Amino acid sequence: MYNVAIVGSTGNVGRKFLEILEERNFPIKNLYLFASQRSAGSYLEFKGQKYIVENTCEENIKNKKIDIALFSAGGDTSLKFAPIFSSYGAVVIDNSSAWRMDKNVPLVVSEVNPEDLKNHNGIIANPNCSTIQAMVPLKALLDKYGIKRVVYSTYQAVSGAGMQGIADLEDGLNGVAPKKFPYPIAGNCLPHIDVFLDNGYTKEEEKMINETRKILHDENLRITATTVRVPVLNSHSESINVELNNPFEIEDIFTLFENTPGLTVYDNVSELKYPTPLEVSGKDDVYVGRIRRDFSIDNGLNLWVVADNIRKGAALNAVQIAEVLINNNWL
Structure with a gap:
């Protein structure tokens, strides 16, 4: 079981993350939802339980022992917070364009080039839809x-x-x-x-x-x-x-x-x-x-x-990447 974070949880893709994680019965131990200060304090439902949305800041990240962080919060947020999540042990799967062309970051479609995930450095890019x-x-x-x-x-x-x-x-x-x-x-x-x-x-x-x-x-x-x-x-x-x-x-x-x-x-x-x-x-x-x-x-x-x-072009592919990481012990 894994501690999973969703960054940008209140947006279209963030909500789709929740839907797909539930449909696929993803092995979640603890779920943490993050968004901007504007959305902090609101609630989202997952498997019949309500979860509070927290502000995306280092103070709210550092003690949670997050294993996987699914990002869909825009490029600026990804550039700032993906390294922070990664520094605390999370593998970030980012849906923005921020990291896609970085030569040190795998850019992966789950059915096409999953082998590129093997040597990730804590940040993985989801391609454009x-x-x-x-x-x-x-x-x-x-x-x-x-x-x-x-x-x-x-x-x-x-x-x-x-x-x-x-x-x-x-x-x-x-x-x-x-x-x-x-x-x-x-x-x-x-x-x-x-x-x-x-x-x-x-x-x-x-x-x-x-x-x-x-x-x-x-x-x-x-x-x-x-x-x-x-x-x-x-x-x-x-x-x-x-x-x-x-x-x-x-x-x-x-x-x-x-x-x-x-x-x-x-x-x-x-x-x-x-x-x-x-x-x-x-x-x-x-x-x-x-x-x-x-x-x-x-x-x-x-x-x-x-x-x-929104599904295969964003949220589903990111979740499938997480599944490949788990199945191959590549986290």
Whole structure:
């Protein structure tokens, strides 16, 4: 049994942590909930019991003997407090972008590169939600065929922008001006997630490119991305175009994916079966459909990949990382 802390416990992902820990009967001895001073003193329920939310500060951390700390409280909080938790013996699994590209911090999708966890130094990074779902099919393709190039086009739900993103969609449907997004999201698509960089890409696009290379251990992999916010409440969708190194039969791609842990093939065009955000919301697996050859290039493949961004794209993957650590005695 383990002492578990959740930092950012009152947010979307923090609450999802609690839900998933209960569903999976995670071996918890003591549970500690942390959030900002603003939320301190409130209560959250876990397994029928109410737990008080504490302010995130060293004084409240140091005597608890925490084994695992699940973070979803933003980059600044992670940069400040992840080392503090780690210094008191906890293994931090962080959902922000703060540590992802640190060469000393493993960046892990549980089904894809769990072996990278073995040599952690007390802090582990959870990838970006849009990256996580892409990695599950891409790793299977990489191992069997090799990958030459990847083109990402994403259709990302407003829940990925937190409570304010959800509020903007709900308010916009009633004609209220947005507060989170620069333009109305209701009835609209915004090709703009995170800030713009000097090279014309957004930070979200750069995250997908750099994180993919790190997770797949190929710094020279050719990748480009366009990330778009769409008026969908939950679950991200992605059109992924892949150029493989070696020839393939489309039937073999189906078989490969059907045998890939964490991946559900949902693809039968004669029955109009393909993954949608509504269909996939609340599911653990990454769903793939519209599997077809790209006839414009040699060894080209098109995929439609959908996953619950708050679940698999954030909270579930972090909990699965914790389970891998426990099962392999890597804490």
